[in-house]
Amino acid sequence: MILIICITFAVFGVILGFSAIYFRVEGDPIVDKIEAILPQTQCGQCSFPGCRPYAEAIAAGDADINQCPPGGQDGVEALADLLGVEAKPLNAEFGEEKPKSVAVIIEDLCIGCTKCIQACPVDAILGSAKMMHTVIAGECTGCELCVDPCPVDCIVMEPIPEDLNNWQWPEPEKKYA
Amino acid sequence: MKFSTVMSPHLQPVNSVDRVMLQVLLALIPGIAAMTWFFGIGVLINITLAVVVALLAEASILGLRGRPIGSTLKDLSAVVTAVLLAISLPVIAPWWITVVGILFAIVIAKHLYGGLGYNPFNPAMAGYVLLLVSFPMQMTAWLAPIELGSVALNEVDWLKLIFLEQLPANIEFDVITMATPLDSVRTQLGLGRSVPEIKTDSVFGLLAGKGWEWVAGGYLLGGLWLLWRKIIGWQIPVGLLLGLGLFASICYAIDSNQFALPSFHLVAGATMLGAFFIATDPVTAATSVNGRIIYGLLIGSLVYIIRVWGGYPDAMAFAVLLGNLTAPAIDYFTRPRVFGQKA
Amino acid sequence: MLKTWRFHGGLRLPAHKNLSAHRPIVNAALPKQLIYPLQQRSGVQLKPTVTPGESVLRGQIIADSDHFLATPLHAASSGTVKTIEDRIIPHPSGLSDSCIIIDTDGRDEALASEPVADYRLEPASALRTKIRQAGIVGLGGAAFPTSIKLNPGPQRHIDTLILNGAECEPYITCDNVLMQAEPDTIVQGALILMHALQVGNGIIAVEDHMTEAYEALSAAIEQSRDRRLTVVKIPALYPTGGEKQLIRVVTGKETPSGGIPADVGVICQNVGTAASVYNAICRGLPLTERVVTVTGQGVKQQQNLRARIGTPISDLINQCGGYQDSVERLIMGGPMMGFALPEDDIPIVKATNCILAAAESEVATSKETRPCIRCGDCAKACPVDLLPQQLYWHSRAGNLEKCKEFSLFDCIECGCCEVVCPSQIPLVQYYRAAKSKTVAKAKEAEKAAIAKRRHDFLLERKAREQAERAERSRRKKESLAKLKAAETATEGAE
Known part of the structure; x- marks a missing residue:
């Protein structure tokens, strides 16, 4: 009897041991899940140098969930949902939620200093020294990191206009129903 | 030329909550008429009182909740609740029974859960059960139908009886009240008599109690009209009557001395009212087609079980509340297969 | 009589078809101006092939794109x-988008047409190319390119062509007339489509009240002596003209979700599309006109007009x-989905099959929305069993x-649930909003993934540098x- 129990336990032990090896989860999944919610703007407004570091900080408990203005209130709520904590309003210290914008270089003013190119976290600005630069609008995340470095203030943030490609059916007006 | 833009569908809606509720009220008329005929105008006094209290309660709580009052009262849902509760009460119930029941139904059972559409329990039945467990004396004192009662009360007598709890000097309380047919079957069985014997008692008519069976007929008529108007579906009434009938038939087949005829159970008590007007309350019922059949069967079976083996003579209110509890689970397990998807 | 099947739910709606069903098709007058939006479907933007000032002929291609869902646009x-320039385009958003504006010269000169002598000798691919070049899309309302539908790929075996003559939305009668x-023309068009698809079974489905259409089509089939084609009457139950619903009714088959x-x-085509396929192949005419029902109590004379595509509605x-x-x-369209x-x-x-100028009495103007009372009428009406x-x-x-x-995403937005809802909740609007939010979210996620890749790449590059x-x-x-060591060594040696 004791033998049977011992064998059973040994078998389960082996199964557990192998499954630990076979189903091992690489990396820290919670960081990945947090990062998947973040908008990948890479703007650094959260005080971390990118979305991944912020995700790591949240996972480690070093940062709060309401420090990402581009993610907006929806993002805070998604994070709260994921982490099982209470949602809170966006912390205004780190900025406010703005309509989605892209950087536009006023080409007549650009002196080709390449400072914006170095600042761009997603390599969305093209150009070389002394040549006019231009933003690839489709790749721009609207992080605004290029705006300050420009010595001649030739970069402006333009909100993305509503057109047929991003138009959404409006939600009905919610009454007391 | 400029036009206003509104989203499709543009066709006018074919139905409204107000219309549904109004038709339910209209469908109650035959039953109420029969009840008035056999039990006197006390029913009408109770209904009036209940409706007034319900509207006042609904209006004040809507005010407290900051919701539009006028347009919401127009949906008539409070009136339906009031009428359903009023006709479930004993005709000679004192005024405060009605008031307490309605206040509980509207304030607690309906609005504390979010108002129309959000209440998990049928408000009228919640109010009824509260009264039944709190004031069993008043709630079981039923008037004898006119065919059996020797005294007729006039309007003033009725008002005095309900509002002042006074009977005319020459009438004793015990003379005008009597046990309901369901109740008397129950007590007589307890005394060792057999069903065929009990059925010869003067309370019983063709199928169930004298007078009572006509009231049930009135509700059946109204219910069929609702079915025809497509205000209610056939699933819940059929399921309920089938569940009750099946159980009753099986037991009757086993021992016809101990168990009443299925036809008695189908006509007695609140069966018809419950099957067509109470269990069919959409807010608290299951919603899918198959789910509604199961829901009806469940309530029908519960009615029989509680009537025969439970502590109360009638069971519709308890059965409906228990059914309400199961509705979300029934809906969960009876989701239909979406077109083009695998089962 | 062919057997028909049923689908769940659906509604019998007041048809209002008599306003226009028995009026002959009238040729609409040539408008002074023709307007052509370049956005063809969501995400498919045509490029103009003409420049301002250029003169064009009827049937000349004025815009095209190499997007696989694009079809060329022809001057009418x-x-x-x-x-x-930007003009308000026929779209639920009411947004403006770029349009080619043509001032007509009244001469209505046409490009020389190149009809095919005998379509039976043409391979399917050649017919598809011709159909694409003629700018033919589904005329039932969805405007999906017909040439794409005719190319289902070798892994799918097609056995049936269904021509959709079930005009299930109220008011609309353009297909009927x-x-x-x-x-x-429709029967010949169907035969061309069957040849292009190599199918031996063609069914034209009409609603049971369309007696004249049924008889006319039966006679035409009789005349063509082609036994592969049949006409079938199906019950008028909205939305039986929806593609998947119609296939279910006619063949009993359920198109899988997604x-x-x-x-x-099965391949399904609108009857009007079949007619325009005939015109394109046998008469060499590109799609530049269609029948439009102009109806509703808000217009003085309801009729069916053969109108040039691009004609402003005010003209009609x-x-x-x-x-x-x-x-x-x-x-634009019917009262349920327009x-x-x-x-x-x-x-x-x-895609414009109908212009409905609705009077106040014909449309829902102010709905008094109440809380859902869980009556389940919506589920009963839903043709998809949602x-x-x-x-x-x-x-x-x-x-x-x-x-x-x-x-x-199985919801077809037919509106049945909303019409029967006693609480008058704008259900379809909720669903559409949720659908477009889901799509927008997916797009955002995709964009975020790209940004992350580019950012990671940048970090990697910086680390490498x-x-x-x-x-x-x-x-x-x-x-x-x-x-230095060498220097000291030499120094030491010295």
């Missing part, structure tokens, strides 16, 4: 390209005697995951140190 009359007026009719061996309304004073809403237009200077497009109530709760709460779980710099300075130091 001769004239001059006035400009290419076309079937009465040109049954031969799939296309070709997955069950004027030819119908103008508006009644009671006009309340201008709808969308309201903000003004009437908007052109008709290939649970509209659950979808309502979840879309209202913005729970898109739950919406997906309850098959939001730094490593390279470090390596260079290390080597430099090393060689310096070696140099």
Whole structure:
């Protein structure tokens, strides 16, 4: 009897041991899940140098969930949902939620200093020294990191206009129903 | 030329909550008429009182909740609740029974859960059960139908009886009240008599109690009209009557001395009212087609079980509340297969 | 008589078809201006092939794109390209987008046509190319390119062609009158489509009240002596004209969720599309006109007009005697799925089957929305057997995951649930909003993924550059140190 129990336990032990090896989860999944919610703007407004570091900080408990203005209130709520904590309003210290914008270089003013190119976290600005630069609008995340470095203030943030490609059916007006 | 833009569908809606509720009220008329005929105008006094209290309660709580009052009262849902509760009460119930029941139904059972559409329990039945467990004396004192009662009360007598709890000097309380047919079957069985014997008692008519069976007929008529108007579906009434009938038939087949005829159970008590007007309350019922059949069967079976083996003579209110509890689970397990998807 | 099947739910709606069903097709007058929106479907933007000032002929291609879902656009009359500018386009958003504006010259000169002598000798691919070049898209309302539908791929075996003559939305009669007026064109078009698909079974489905159309088509088939084609009458139950519903009714087959009719061996085309295929192949005429029903109590004279695509709606309304004073809403399409237009200077497009100038009494103007009472009427009416109530709760709460779980994307937005809802909840609007939010979210996620890739790449590049710099300075130091060591060595030797 004791033998049977011992064998059973040994078998389960082996199964557990192998499954630990076979189903091992690489990396820290919670960081990945947090990062998947973040908008990948890479703007650094959260005080971390990118979305991944912020995700790591949240996972480690070093940062709060309401420090990402581009993610907006929806993002805070998604994070709260994921982490099982209470949602809170966006912390205004780190900025406010703005309509989605892209950087536009006023080409007549650009002196080709390449400072914006170095600042761009997603390599969305093209150009070389002394040549006019231009933003690839489709790749721009609207992080605004290029705006300050420009010595001649030739970069402006333009909100993305509503057109047929991003138009959404409006939600009905919610009454007391 | 400029036009206003509104989203499709543009066709006018074919139905409204107000219309549904109004038709339910209209469908109650035959039953109420029969009840008035056999039990006197006390029913009408109770209904009036209940409706007034319900509207006042609904209006004040809507005010407290900051919701539009006028347009919401127009949906008539409070009136339906009031009428359903009023006709479930004993005709000679004192005024405060009605008031307490309605206040509980509207304030607690309906609005504390979010108002129309959000209440998990049928408000009228919640109010009824509260009264039944709190004031069993008043709630079981039923008037004898006119065919059996020797005294007729006039309007003033009725008002005095309900509002002042006074009977005319020459009438004793015990003379005008009597046990309901369901109740008397129950007590007589307890005394060792057999069903065929009990059925010869003067309370019983063709199928169930004298007078009572006509009231049930009135509700059946109204219910069929609702079915025809497509205000209610056939699933819940059929399921309920089938569940009750099946159980009753099986037991009757086993021992016809101990168990009443299925036809008695189908006509007695609140069966018809419950099957067509109470269990069919959409807010608290299951919603899918198959789910509604199961829901009806469940309530029908519960009615029989509680009537025969439970502590109360009638069971519709308890059965409906228990059914309400199961509705979300029934809906969960009876989701239909979406077109083009695998089962 | 062929056997027909049923689908769940659906509604019998007041048809209002008699307003226009028995009037002959009238040729609409040539408008002064033709307007051609360049946005063909969501995400498919045509590029103009003409420039302002250029003169064009009827049938000349004025815009095209190499997007696989694009079909060319043809001028519907001769004239001059006035400009290419933003105009309000026929779209539920009411947004503006770039349009080619042509001033017609009244001569209506046409490009020489090149009909095919005998389509039976042409391979399917050649027919498809011709159909694409003729700009033919589904005329039932969805405007899906016909040439793409005719190319279901070798892995799908097609056995049946269904021509959709079930005009299930109230008011619309353009297909009905076309079937009465040109049954031969439709039958010949069907035979061309069957040849292009190599199928031996063709069914034309009409609603049971369309007696004249049924008889006309039967006679035309009789005349063609082709036994592969049949006409079948199906019950008039909205939305029986929906593609998947029609296939179910006619063949009993259920198109899988997320799939296309070709997955069950069926290709479905509108009867009007079949007629335009005949015109393109046998008469060499590109798609530049279509039949449009102009109806509703808000217009003086309801009729079916053969109108040039690009004609402003105001022109058509004027030819119908103008508006009644009671006009309340201008709808493109039917009252169930059509969308309201903000003004009437908007052109008709290939998908426009109906212009409904609805009087106040014909449309829902103010709905008194009440809380859902869970009556389940919506679920009973749903032709897809969804649970509209659950979808309502979840879309209202913005729970898109739950919406997906309850098959939001199987919803065809037919509007049945909303019409029967006693609480008068704008259900379809909730579903549409939830759908577009889901799509927008997916797009955002995709964009975020790209941004992340680019950012990671940048970090990697910077790390690499730094490593390279470090390596260079290390080597430099090393060689310096070696140099120094050598120097000291030589010094020592000296």
